[in-house]
Amino acid sequence: MSLAVKQEGRGGWDRGMDDVQPVYLYDGTLEGMLTAVFEAFRRKEEPLNIVEERCLQQSLLCSYIPILTDVAKAERVRNGVTTTLGERVYENLKQVFLSDDERKGGVIVRYLLYTMRKGKRACSHLANPAVDSFEDVLGQVAKEAHYMLQFVRFAQLQNGVYFSRIEPRASVVPLIMGHFATRFNIQPFMIYDARHGLSGVFDTERWWLVDARDIQEPSQTLAEDGFQALWQTFYDTIAIEERRNPTCQRNFMPKRFWGNLCEQVPPQLRNIRPKTTTPTVAARLGAPSNAAPTETTNLLPAP
């Protein structure tokens, strides 16, 4: 290729087309990502990014190298990371992998290229761009996971299972299941991540993940409406009018979560039934059999 155009001051790009940084393609699994990292080390090159094959939008300016997932290679990377940098860094790496950020592959590989060469202490070189961007993505994922601890809302289904729908910007279900499974260890529940098509299921003994790309979402029961009405009432009542501060509210609780928060359903859309028929809490909390209304619901895949 003799068309190489010299561009100055653009990092990898000023090397001309012949030695342009390649983009690795992987299959979307953690093993695939680690295999790609292995290849980068073996070839002694720094890929521009590592992207999932099916999300790819080809560009003529890049050269693409498909990476075939190899569990043995992935395992070697894992071992290398845990022995050189420690278990903790490997956990962080897995967490960065859960991010929706499309640059995450590049972020991971640059981080490892830098830290594996310099050793464990390099992990605290926060002013280094490779370390900084890794920490950045890591922080974003942690933040998203924390949002979910705050904003998951369960609704009890007719079969007794507590169901929650979320749409986080990182695939954080595996990070939050532990928290809920211990706290709510007496109730079966399911957290459905509609954005990533993934569900975490807990059956009061253990939890696991299921592919939920074509799940039929359950509809709500009447009894649950009663509880949500109580919660909405409480939520509306607790605000102090003189201190109204929507900016502050949205800083802490971004609007993108509101769709899955029952207290944010506008009053006109709420299903508050006439007061005389509001069942007492006691009735609703009793055994599912006497609280269960008769209408049908789409049930979950049995946990």
Next chain:
Amino acid sequence: MELLDKLTILADAAKYDVACTSCGVNRQAVKGQLGSATSAGICHTFSADGRCVTLLKVLLSNVCSYDCAYCVNRRSNDIPRATFSARELAELTIGFYRRNYIEGLFLSSGILKNPDYTTERMCEAIHILREDYGFRGYIHAKAIPGTSEELLVRLGVLVDRMSLNIEFPSEKSLKLLAPEKAGESALRPMAFVRDGIKANYQDKRLSTVRRTRFVPAGQSTQMIVGASPESDYHILKLSASLYQRLELQRVFFSAYIPINSNPLLPATSEVSLLREHRLYQADWLMRFYEFDVDEIIDEEHPFLDPLIDPKCNWALNHIDQFPVEVNRVPYEMLLRIPGIGVRGAKRVVCARRERSLRFEDLKRLNITLKRAKYFITCNGKFADGVLFDPLSIYRELTRQAKGRRFKGVLDGQLSLFDEKSEPAPTSAFSLPASVLSSPTSVLPAALASASAKPAAQPATLPPAQTPILARRAS
């Protein structure tokens, strides 16, 4: 009465209590029981006023036999009254908790018959929650002033946090506005609770068994700001000694908000809100930034500057200690740079081990330079466009503040300021005293004049002028 209506009444009556946090205790989940607590706490939603909602905050009852002037539940007010039964309350809490709406319960109450009787009812409700429902979530209970020590012990082992509100920064104001509570100073029971908490640690056997641990998340208190004439100096001195002597976890400030059909002073709550905001900033400096109260405020300038935050104010008053070189200054001094927080300071210390930092690097460390840039150098150089001159820094910082949250208030303050005097360069940094010299102006006139009279003339205001304040109970 329907549960929904009860909840409305009893949540409304509790909403002015500001102490809604669920932190301070780590309680692992146990197989077969509902709930756990994490020491950092979790906010589950944010109400329209931007405050975090983490606990089901309600009164057990808003029936009250006292008649505190500032409280909506006072017996002389004609308002709907309600009382939860212990079971209703427990079931409501459990129902909300299971849906991940809340971290637990915040329970206060009006005074039913007498303090001991009320506390017994509260203990009963919490006992059902803990024992019958095996609830391991967070519980914060308000201790009713005048409760016997025996009952405090009973309550203390059921809850995580206990709070006793001192309500007003001085005994005098308390006497005036809550005559029945006066004399029962909150300080004595607070000391009692402190000693109980200390005993947790002395007795190793106790500290591992949840049920016998006494108030594991510590105690807190709150006081109303802007309803009585005490200065910021007075308030901060008081809270410093509460932290030191009574070992409180938190002191909360609550801006006085009059709810009156015909408000005498429209801007009242806004001024109080700004003041509350500054007090919290000062409080943070004491708790997390190793500032001593006397560094933040002194008797000659007894009010915090409404225009700049207390840290900037300190820095400007100690401008001889600046600028500091980011690459060399010790951690303690990093913490004192306006605009640099605890996290930022730690990141700087960590990052500068590798290389000497430039301004770009600071940005990469997520340090906002908006305020910090006036007080630091990187490798001996100031950031572009920074003029290291106290007066121009002050102007810049106040200009920033004006664009922000309390815009309306500040504009009002500024125009007042402009009319009165020219900002004298040397005294500019301690200007709060001149600007906000009369906090009593935030009081409805009637109340202000009442409080000015030292004579024991407990709030005998004509009913029409009595501010009907929605204030939390007890």
